[in-house]
Amino acid sequence: MSELTELTLAGARDALADKQITARELTEAHLARVAKADALNAYVLQTPELALQMADASDARLAKGEAGKLEGIPLGVKDLFCTKGVRTTACSNILGDFTPPYESTVTANLWADGAVMLGKLNNDEFAMGSSNETSRFGPVINPWRGAGDSQLVPGGSSGGSSAAVAARLGVAATATDTGGSIRQPAAFTGTVGLKPTYARCSRWGVVAFASSLDQAGPITQTVQDAAIMLESMAGFDAKDATSIERDVPNYEAALTGDIRGLRVGIPAEYRVDNMPSEIEELWQQGIDWLKQAGAEIVDVSLPHTKYALPAYYIIAPAEASSNLARYDGVRYGMRENGADIDDMYASTRAAGFGDEVVRRIMVGTYALSAGYYDAYYVKALQVRRLIADDFAKAYEKCDVLLTPTTPSAAFPIGDQTKDALQMYLNDVFTVTVNLAGLPGISVPAGIDAQGLPLGLQLIGKAFGEEELLRVAGVVEEAAGFTGKADDWWSV
Amino acid sequence: MAINKAIAPANGVLRRAGGFASFAQLFRIKGLNMSVDEKMARRIAMLSRIGVNDEQLPALANELSAILGFVEQLSEVDTTDVKPLTSAVDSIMRMRADEVNDGGYPDDILKNAPEKDDEYFAVPKVVE
Numbered sequence: 001m002s003e004l005t006e007l008t009l010a011g012a013r014d015a016l017a018d019k020q021i022t023a024r025e026l027t028e029a030h031l032a033r034v035a036k037a038d039a040l041n042a043y044v045l046q047t048p049e050l051a052l053q054m055a056d057a058s059d060a061r062l063a064k065g066e067a068g069k070l071e072g073i074p075l076g077v078k079d080l081f082c083t084k085g086v087r088t089t090a091c092s093n094i095l096g097d098f099t100p101p102y103e104s105t106v107t108a109n110l111w112a113d114g115a116v117m118l119g120k121l122n123n124d125e126f127a128m129g130s131s132n133e134t135s136r137f138g139p140v141i142n143p144w145r146g147a148g149d150s151q152l153v154p155g156g157s158s159g160g161s162s163a164a165v166a167a168r169l170g171v172a173a174t175a176t177d178t179g180g181s182i183r184q185p186a187a188f189t190g191t192v193g194l195k196p197t198y199a200r201c202s203r204w205g206v207v208a209f210a211s212s213l214d215q216a217g218p219i220t221q222t223v224q225d226a227a228i229m230l231e232s233m234a235g236f237d238a239k240d241a242t243s244i245e246r247d248v249p250n251y252e253a254a255l256t257g258d259i260r261g262l263r264v265g266i267p268a269e270y271r272v273d274n275m276p277s278e279i280e281e282l283w284q285q286g287i288d289w290l291k292q293a294g295a296e297i298v299d300v301s302l303p304h305t306k307y308a309l310p311a312y313y314i315i316a317p318a319e320a321s322s323n324l325a326r327y328d329g330v331r332y333g334m335r336e337n338g339a340d341i342d343d344m345y346a347s348t349r350a351a352g353f354g355d356e357v358v359r360r361i362m363v364g365t366y367a368l369s370a371g372y373y374d375a376y377y378v379k380a381l382q383v384r385r386l387i388a389d390d391f392a393k394a395y396e397k398c399d400v401l402l403t404p405t406t407p408s409a410a411f412p413i414g415d416q417t418k419d420a421l422q423m424y425l426n427d428v429f430t431v432t433v434n435l436a437g438l439p440g441i442s443v444p445a446g447i448d449a450q451g452l453p454l455g456l457q458l459i460g461k462a463f464g465e466e467e468l469l470r471v472a473g474v475v476e477e478a479a480g481f482t483g484k485a486d487d488w489w490s491v
Numbered sequence: 492m493a494i495n496k497a498i499a500p501a502n503g504v505l506r507r508a509g510g511f512a513s514f515a516q517l518f519r520i521k522g523l524n525m526s527v528d529e530k531m532a533r534r535i536a537m538l539s540r541i542g543v544n545d546e547q548l549p550a551l552a553n554e555l556s557a558i559l560g561f562v563e564q565l566s567e568v569d570t571t572d573v574k575p576l577t578s579a580v581d582s583i584m585r586m587r588a589d590e591v592n593d594g595g596y597p598d599d600i601l602k603n604a605p606e607k608d609d610e611y612f613a614v615p616k617v618v619e
Contacts, residue, residue, distance in 0.1 A: 096603075098603050101603075198580050199580045212579065213579075304568065310561055310565050311562075313562055329605060330605070340617075341614055344614070344615050346540050349542065350541050359554055362535045362541070363558050365535050366555065381576055382576075383565055385573055385576035386568065386573060421558065434579075437580045
């Protein structure tokens, strides 16, 4: 096999099962590619020794016929997932060299199924950002370049995950999504990003941002790969109080390609002002593909869509201000000494948190403070219910929704860092899904005039991942997206 | 219901003299239209336990005002009798047996501590 790093997850799995390749060969090929890709800054920590150890163990199990579902598959892990004995920082200075003495449930599930860890992937600090420019380790560079070979962001917060999968620096990657952090980076890099239903994957051991919105999921090369990854990542976990006791289906088996009679809703409110015509055309193209596949197209309304971002920018910071209170310089991470204990807290947090994290903690603190709690926080939670109710009403008329994933293609590094609000608008099509706790997936569906990938988003009913993946598979097939970034970054 | 006295000084810091009536209830606000000034920014930083020096305050106040101005749109939405949604997925808090099922590894717990003393986290002196 000539190009081991070109294999999809399903392809690698089958080649391993057929003994055409070994887990060690596959892992070595990826490690070699990662070692040459420093220019992308996708990995913040490489674990080659651990990877080879895990690959050898996989080969031993494969030889004995005891292979797990992901046996020998080399993956990258977003630095938000705690990995036992391997530094985990959420790409924040405040965590210093924190080395968890425990493993997150999601990654533990992956290793139990035989997957191999290549290392930890870059992300926006505490997953707060849409461009991967707030990381303590510096920005990730999108393997796709813009006009005049300009450098673009890979999206965020899971920018290391999206860049790594797009550049084949891992067969697939784990990611997390609080307002669009899986789907937007997937759209920016021509990859598939799946945010499962809230509570489908355990949050235990995932560094918390906004606990009622955070959800882990995969970024992969194909829809089939996303189905395989989700089956391993998902499941009940007694250690997460919000985890749900519900069987995990064989998601891969759901990819029948048959969506005849399925009702696809097109929400009128997603036709926003100043949307580039290319996005509009791609959306129409998606509608046509699904119609041709036998689906019925239904116009629906989600009237509170425009209030989703403002509600999110109260709820997420409020939860963050509470979650991030734990970083106090006492139990782990960095400490900055002060005159007394209060000064030590304030100095540690000032030195450890980046600007965007400070902004969000302060907005959240304000929204939760005496006198403002009802006007901001409770109001946002009321609007959140109206948004969830909008979806419930739409789903009386349709089974799944089709929208663009993002209002634009990837933008240049540094383009939107000056204006926090401009950056927030990236999540306009994705954030509603987190507020309502629904599953969403971004599928690469086309390229814009600059040659950059664009994604279409499908939104499912709660725990409707099988149907969602089935429709996503049809979009993927119809789009026939085969684009790939050049290896300009390879040294 | 007794309306409590509210003192709203020019700097926007609202103090309430006892009671439970909220700011929203007191003023039946449609839009708070609250911009954050430097004094308020300092207060929020203090509540957040984040050290901020005076030079940072004007920019912080501006950024917070911009974000709060943006979320101001929420006041357009009629939320009369709408129950706040705190969890997107219906779930019942599970109970478990009230017994110790984990622990007993202080070395692991202390391994990442910036400063420790025997089996304890060490902090600057708190009590004189």
